[in-house]
Amino acid sequence: MVYIVDKLKTLSTCMPYTPKPLDLPIPASEQNIPPKDQTQTQASIEQEEEEFIKNNYVARTLLNEPELPPITWSNWYKEVNWPQAALLCTEPFIALYGLFTTGFVWQTFIFTIIWYFLTGLGITAGYHRLFAHRAYEATLPLRYILLVFGAGAVQGSAQWWSRGHRAHHRYTDTDLDPYSAHKGMFYSHIGWLIFKPRRKPGVADVTDLHRDPTVQWQHRNYLTLAFLMSFILPTLISGLGWGDYRGGYFFAGVLRLVFVHHSTFCVNSLAHYLGDAPFDDRHTPRDHFITALVTLGEGYHNFHHEFPSDYRNALKWFQYDPTKLMISFFKTIGLAHNLKEFPHNEIQKGRYTMAHKELDKFGRTIAWPKGSAELPIVTYEEYQELSKEDNGRALVLIAGFIHDVSNFIDSHPGGRAFIRSYVGKDATVAFYGGVHDHNTAAHNMLAMMRVAVCKYGGEVEHIKKRLGHVQTPTPIFA
Structure with missing residues (x-):
């Protein structure tokens, strides 16, 4: 599930924290592929309907045995x-x-x-x-x-x-x-x-x-x-x-x-x-x-x-x-x-199915972050260059995702100076316990600030590449 900027604008919140998307292309291989053309002739559609009715007792009976006329004041x-x-x-x-x-x-x-x-x-x-x-x-x-x-x-x-x-x-x-x-x-x-x-x-x-x-x-x-x-x-x-x-x-x-x-x-x-x-x-x-x-x-x-x-x-x-x-x-x-x-197990499956359905229904009322397939991919060097641009953005790299935290700096409990110090850098270790082990709410809010994916993951992979390491880096999927 992904968030939609227009939908977020309608949500009631006292803290605007979601940034505008980066004006960068999304790789063609990651874009949604339109469904195949499944045109059917009228003859094939009618044949399918006949086959359905032939094998469906309820449909066949309702078609071939019409019900009696409705009850009215004149015939009741x-x-x-x-x-x-x-x-x-x-x-x-x-x-x-x-x-x-x-x-x-x-x-x-x-x-x-x-x-x-x-x-x-x-x-x-x-x-x-x-x-x-x-x-x-x-x-x-x-x-x-x-x-x-x-x-x-x-x-x-x-x-x-x-x-x-x-x-x-x-x-x-x-x-x-x-x-x-x-x-x-x-x-x-x-x-x-x-x-x-x-x-x-x-x-x-x-x-x-x-x-x-x-x-x-x-x-x-x-x-x-x-x-x-x-x-x-x-x-x-x-x-x-x-x-x-x-x-x-x-x-x-x-x-x-x-x-x-x-x-x-x-x-x-x-x-x-x-x-x-x-x-x-x-x-x-x-x-x-x-x-x-x-x-x-x-x-x-x-x-x-x-x-x-x-x-x-x-x-x-x-x-x-x-x-x-x-x-x-x-x-x-x-x-x-x-x-x-x-069997108790089968009864529990029914409960689970309905509970899952209710959670999905509840989930559809929530704005969710974008995944890697919906974001542009930039190299670590490109990320550093983007973070230097004087466009009001504050870009921070955490766990392979580049986040625009400009709307959140003033609300950060740890102070704006601390976030400023990580602009253009990889703050993964600091975010995941090196400085503070952030709670679930912090993780959820951070995910909403994603604007790009860092190719190969982040600073560590970048350094390995610069030093000539030949190990295949692990791409980020989340």
Whole structure:
């Protein structure tokens, strides 16, 4: 990176220290070589495009399968998925009615929270990490338990849910993503469920789920299981347990379902908008504690999209991920095994890549010194002659570079007389500890004062040459 004089003029500084470039030619061999002419005929460009589309499933599908017409005020009622819309839009009003008409029973309150976590974990630990991503393996009893509680979240069967979620990961942020964040917060949160999709989701392989007898059992009996686990069972438990049938239905059933629905939906919406991207910023998934808090640990979504088959979403001990802790507990009691973790080295590469990217971005806001390839080259004798010219310049040679320190003399902490004594000389030893071992800031400021490169490096090489030494001098590259 190099500095640009015009850019430096716009920087706020109380100490002007960068000199004007020397009016000397830069060697032709060091100048930037223009790129080769890469003209292409129209026919070759079209051929390349055809080859690209042929081998690119997303591009081919988007080209050959146009989406449905947009939803407007005149056709919206035809495009509504009425069964799902009725469930999702009426349940909040039913819950509100229950809140205003049903008395509070503390046992029901505690049971509602427990039932919320159980059905929520059926989605996060079951549908998501076990069936969609195969992040761990579960015994037969645990598979059935997670499928039953997952049905209580009323989000479709595990087969249907996993098929859409695998498409989401494969085609993230494209039009083949069933709930692409690029279509807006409302769409990715709930709109994709209320309205018919404008196009079919991209292809996703779910043959493993078709062969899984537990998943197929739940798929065949989903409606019965969903009604039983979401409404009937919590009502009966509250009613038979402590006589609160009404609270069991409205709170543990309907209100709990509202929270489970929108908690899960936040993984598709909020987790793609709120937070940072410590592993990859090419797509929308983000990490944030708040999202993790409302999604049972699924909020560290940037990590999850980078390492989807890792059973964890949160890596650090203080990050909230109850789903990870439950899976670890399942392993402890013998219900789960083969918990998958991406190699720590690969995870660190992601962190390093993003940290490096941020540093590069920060670096682009900084003015940097010119390198040897962008400066004229002069001999030591020419340097001495230039330093004698009465043009207001004060040229000092340090570490093979000739610096114009005229703008800095009055600000030098060691006094102007000391710098004046080295004009036309090689001050490398003095600068590098012979008189004072300068700090990093001094090195950085000095580099900004470069105006030329001294051929062969400096005074020592010049003396060797004058005395007839035949060793090949080392050129300066920095």
